[in-house]
Amino acid sequence: MKRGIGYGIVALAVVMLFVGAHLGGMDAVWQKASVICLECVGLG
């Protein structure tokens, strides 16, 4: 049963990635940091 859950979540993830990519993908995720994420560097 647990193995089935693993496969199910992988399948769900693939669907989420397709939907997410259609909605803007990583550009939508990182819209504040298209060049450098200053917070990551320690300058935010």
Added chain:
Amino acid sequence: MSALAEKRTIVQILWSALSNGYLAGFRQGRVYDGPLKSFCVPGLNCYSCPGALGACPLGSLQSSLATKSGIVYAVGWLFLFGAALGRLVCGWLCPFGLVQEALHRIPLGKKWKKLPGDKILVWLKYLLLIIFVILLPLFAVDAFGLGTTWFCKYVCPQGTLEAGIPLPLANSALRSSLGFLYHWKLSILIAVAALSVFVYRPFCRYLCPLGAIYGQFNRISVYRYRVDEKTCIHCDACTKACPMDLSVYKNPNQSLCIRCGRCKAVCPTGAVTSGWTVWDGKKGKALVSHAHPARNREGR
């Protein structure tokens, strides 16, 4: 070092080099923003590392929550890596895990598997996950409704190592902007690095929210460990060999397990195995592949 440990170190080095292979970024003090940056890498690998070809899944999650945009995409990557591999990512594909292990190999002082107060400290990463990765980016917002990546900004030592050090070195504009926050994060990196010399992967064990997420997938992931009850003699060899100090034969897929494989290498009966589960629809049960190294040596 066992053959499996050598193989794992090689995979860790190759993967870290490959996922940070944009060498021009190091020379020019800028980050890669080409098409590959649309994908997440599985491990903790800073988005702003000058060499990073992919995005950090933990940073992406925070950024999506902070901007209320792209959440489905960011969570999709975490689900994909978590459900497929669990914390195999931590043991084999995380550059910061590699750094901590390299520091731990320095022959200095007594080596510890865990710190005093371990039972409480292991919950810190869940606290960081809930507060710094989810709640604060989501709800601590400015006048425009935008939050910030709190874990990246105030805690993440991998960001300091991969972006905070190389970028200001190559970029004078960034160098002139360094202030208290930068030195705070540098202090965290130095503390984690110093602790890593004596304690095995302290950041992974106590602080990493990405490990906290992947750890929850260990029990259900497609790649998993298995102990054959018929051949296990409960000799405790796996527990003694486990760098994370886990009783493998009691539960081979605990959330702290980084799937380094040491338990498999030392098991005298070959009871510990790991591999991809293959869904057998007719019998309704899963099979685990990958022969045990001891069995291979003995030709069984």
